[in-house]
Amino acid sequence: MRRPVAKSVPARLLRIAVCFAAALASAQDQPPSRGANSAALADAKQTYESVCAACHGLDGKGSERGPDIASRPEAVRKSDTELMQILTNGKPASGMPSFSSFGERKVAAMVAYLRVLQGQSKELRLPGDPDKGRLLFFGKANCSECHSIGGQGGFFAQDLAAYGGKLDPDELRAKITNPDRDFDPRRGLVHVVLQDGTGLTGALRNENNFSLQIQTPDGVFHLLNKSELRSQSYVGESGMPRDYETRLTPAELNDVVSFVLRSVSERLKQSANSRIHEED
Numbered sequence: 234m235r236r237p238v239a240k241s242v243p244a245r246l247l248r249i250a251v252c253f254a255a256a257l258a259s260a261q262d263q264p265p266s267r268g269a270n271s272a273a274l275a276d277a278k279q280t281y282e283s284v285c286a287a288c289h290g291l292d293g294k295g296s297e298r299g300p301d302i303a304s305r306p307e308a309v310r311k312s313d314t315e316l317m318q319i320l321t322n323g324k325p326a327s328g329m330p331s332f333s334s335f336g337e338r339k340v341a342a343m344v345a346y347l348r349v350l351q352g353q354s355k356e357l358r359l360p361g362d363p364d365k366g367r368l369l370f371f372g373k374a375n376c377s378e379c380h381s382i383g384g385q386g387g388f389f390a391q392d393l394a395a396y397g398g399k400l401d402p403d404e405l406r407a408k409i410t411n412p413d414r415d416f417d418p419r420r421g422l423v424h425v426v427l428q429d430g431t432g433l434t435g436a437l438r439n440e441n442n443f444s445l446q447i448q449t450p451d452g453v454f455h456l457l458n459k460s461e462l463r464s465q466s467y468v469g470e471s472g473m474p475r476d477y478e479t480r481l482t483p484a485e486l487n488d489v490v491s492f493v494l495r496s497v498s499e500r501l502k503q504s505a506n507s508r509i510h511e512e513d
Contacts, residue, residue, distance in 0.1 A: 277339070277346035288328075293350035299329075303350040312395075316344045352400070359491035360402045361484060366492025374481060374489055379450070379472070382496050389436065389450055390472065394496045405490050412473035422468035423447060428461055434468060 282291060288299030295301035302308040320340045323331030332340055370376045377386035383394045407414065423437045425447065435449040446456045477486065
């Protein structure tokens with residue numbers, strides 16, 4: 234026996250639910266696509282336009298009903314896994330339904346289409362030579378002393394193949410040449426002074442009410458009791474060198490940017506391809 238819909242439910246949510254139910258029925262009636270990525274993306278595009286665009290807009294840049302998911306940094310930086318979790322679980326408090334009944338492969342295709350809206354599927358225009366950039370990354374530029382690419386290099390800073398920002402050469406170049414712009418000091422280096430006067434500066438890895446763990450640039454982890462510290466303070470810097478505009482020529486900077494962006498682009502494509510073709 235069907236229960237009557239409460240009159241207090243907002244009409245907007247009812248419209249979203251009706252569109253969602255229709256799209257879900259269509260998706261369940263069709264066998265999973267095992268064809269080319271373009272077919273899966275075309276199906277995801279149709280689902281997006283019939284269900285999601287009412288709130289997020291056809292271009293993904295939002296409306297009065299829903300946030301921008303195409304260019305807002307918080308959305309662009311999310312990993313594929315995080316986006317899949319959001320689509321799978323939904324956000325009931327904000328009126329967004331769950332897409333879990335679509336199955337993992339179709340949800341992955343939705344994430345791949347979102348990357349299209351974010352501009353990450355377009356042919357990436359590189360400002361320099363990525364092969365020369367690779368030599369610089371692991372050589373003259375010394376990037377690999379802290380960063381890694383695909384597991385090769387240092388581990389003091391993030392693996393740049395997992396870079397979550399917008400794939401824009403100018404934006405990445407600005408992050409390299411001006412690393413402390415718009416920087417949150419709580420995510421940078423921390424300096425502690427021990428009771429014997431010894432000072433340590435490094436990246437904060439873990440912290441609770443009683444202890445903290447920092448990693449110094451030599452890769453060593455230090456687990457410290459807060460009761461044994463004289464002081465603890467944020468340095469207010471990212472740890473990135475600030476002389477890349479003089480250390481590298483403009484052409485070399487473009488080569489390094491191109492190497493990083495190509496590595497990120499390849500990772501995103503591989504991730505999308507593998508998820509689209511996974512079994513439900």
